[in-house]
Amino acid sequence: MRSLPSIIHLDMDAFFAAVEQAAKPSLRGKPVIVGGLGGRGVVSTASYEARRFGVHSAMPMAQARRLCPNAAFLSGRFEAYRQVSEIVMGLLRELSPLVQPLSLDEAFVDLEAGPYGPVLAEADHGTGERLVVALAEDLRADIQRRTGLTASVGAAGSKLMAKIASEQAKPDGLVLIEPGEERAVLGPMPVRALPGIGPATEQVLRRAGLNTVADLAEAGEAELVQLLGRSHGVGVHQMAIGLDDRPVVADQDAKSVSVEDTFEVDLADRERVLREVDVLAARCVRRLRAAGRSGRTVVLKVRRFDFSTLTRSETLRGPTDDEAVITETARRLASQVDITGGVRLLGVGVSQLADYTQEDLFAQAERTEAAAEQHPVPAGEENGPAAEEEAVARHWMPGQDVHHDEFGPGWVQGSGVGRVTVRFETPWSGPGRVRTFAVDDPALEPARPLPLHRDAGRGEHGGAEVAEPGERRGREGGSGADPAGQDPAGQDPAGKG
DNA sequence: TCTGGGGTCCTAGGACCC
DNA sequence: TCTGGGGTCCTAGGACCC
Structure with a gap:
């Protein structure tokens, strides 16, 4: 806990949907829903315009379509989201090297570890807080300028309270919670406001008559441990009384x-299940290798027709990134599960990751064994995946970036019955016109996402480069840096109102 | 209305070793 | 002959988060 609100939590507003609106001028101000578009898809992000119709994250897409039939329904463009995320994270790193991303659109920053740390440490209470507010407002303005997107920021003396504050700040706001005010702010909130308390824990607490954070604080640690178990109970109690000492830790390596x-x-027969396991294992290995990692434990996940989910795992003698080894292991696990009634979902994962890729003896042995042993892949099947990729490339997804030889850059608005509809516009154009083509029109091809600003592509890092420290300092004397004068707090720094 | 995909952390039992 | 306790690893499942 700190006496200065020097930890900030940044959360981009309706991130995926906002990127789509920035990239597609015709969608600005209109309901946009990003998510899985198939029969079993769910909403990933809904723009604020769509939220007014009751659409929210994790809602089945079918329901979202009923609630908001006129929205634009788009499948995600993760390459574009990653590009924007890198710009935002770069801006955060100008404030401090201690940046902890929680996802593409969320991160903690420890200001004390950065260039303003010494000033903050010296400053008296009021000056320190005004500096934090000024830095946070500058940050929001920089994000707006560089990406066209809005972000909400919470500042507080702990990660817990910074996160609570950014939630209160949404959308497009800043809330600072003063150290000392933690319990007053938390007390009236429902228990679900605490991170780590989900539906299951909420039920347990509700049955015990605990509905607000103040109830939790009053209940005491012993009762919470009784209800939730040692680890969770202690953690929840600490949060409830506003205590949180967790440090901001820079980006960690993935663990799986x-x-x-x-x-x-649903998949009904074993052969089909095994073929899908092969495809998933190959995808998993591709990702593993791209990350330069190898793993020891192979995990198979199966969700059955009735949504019951099970996992089966096997730990190898050493880490591997060998596709044959991982595929065979996953297949072995899959052949042991009961698939009666049908399989809704399959997953393949690798954990116990090693920091480096090693061509280990175990993998080599396994491979020669497998090669010597048996089944050459049937000729038809060998071409299967490649042929499938061709087909996928011609399967136009709503939202997808495309380029037409004559009409230039655009995006897929929809497709069906052999036709694909494309809207030709760019992030920096006005709303564009729509044209329809045959799905196999040779003049039409998939494209990479365009940067949100025309000039953002300059520089070798594609616009994500960090500005010179001097650049920021320079502004410090300017508008953003006169915290006393500008009172960004229309935002209620105490977070009380 | 019928529930995505990518993760993290925790618990608990059994094996195995000292 | 009966009875230990602790530590680590593996496996499975579940809660939770974005």
């Missing part, structure tokens, strides 16, 4: 890599 697929129709 996994891929999974939900099928439009």
Whole structure:
């Protein structure tokens, strides 16, 4: 806990949907829903315009379509989201090297570890807080300028309270919670406001008559341990009384890599299941290798027709990134599960990751064994995946970036019955016109996402480069840096109102 | 209305070793 | 002959987060 609100939590507003609106001028101000578009998809992000219709994250897409039939329904463009995320994270790193990303659109920053740390440490209470507010408002303005997107920021003396504050700040706001005010702010909130308390824990607490954070604080640690178990109980009690000492820790290496697929129709037969396991294992290995890692434990995940989910795992003698080894292991695990009634989802994952890729003896032995042993892949099947990729490339996804030889850059608005509709516009154009083509029109091809600003592509890091320290300092004397004068707090720094 | 995909952390039992 | 306790690893499942 700190006496200065020097930990900030940044959260981009309706991130995926906001990126789509920034990239697609015709969607600005309109309901946009990003998520899985198949029969079993769910909403990933809804723009604020769509939220007014009751659409929210994790809602089945079918329900979202009923609630808001006129929204633009888009499948995600993760390459674009990653690009924008890198710009945002770069801006955060100008404030401090201690940046802890929680996802593409969220991160903690420890200001004390950065260039303003010494000033903050010296400053008296009021001056320190005004500096934090000024830095946070500058940050929000920089994000707006560089990406066109809005972000909400919470500042407080702990990660817990910074996160609570950014939640209160949404959308497009800043809330600072003064150290000392923790319990007053938390007390009236429902228990679900605490991170780590989900539906299950909420039920347990509700049955015990505990509904607000103040109830939790009053209940005491012993009762919470009784109800929730040692670890969770202690943690929840600490949060409830406003205590949180967790440090901001810079980006950590992933501990597992996994891929999974939900099928439009449940898989009924074993052979089909095994073929899908092969495809998933290959995808998993590709990701593992791209990350330069190898793993020891192979995990198979199966969700059955009735949504019951099980995992089976096997730990190898050493870490591997060998596709044959991982595939065979996953297949072995899959052949042991009961698939009666059908399989809704399959997943393949690897954990116990090693920091480096080693061509280990175990993998080599396994491979020669497998090669010597048996089944050459049937000729037809060998071409299967490649042929499938061709087909996927011609399967136009709503939202997807495309380029037309004559009309230039655009995005897929929809497709069906052999036709694809494209809207030709760019992040920096006005709203564009729509044209329709045959799905196999040779003049039309998939494209990479465009940067949100025309000039953002300059520089070797594609616009994500960090500005010179002097640049920021320079502004310090300017508008953003006169915290006393500008009173960004229309935002209620105490977070009380 | 029928529930995605990518992760993290925790618990608990059994094996195995000292 | 009966009875230990602790530590670590593996496996499975579940809660939770974005």
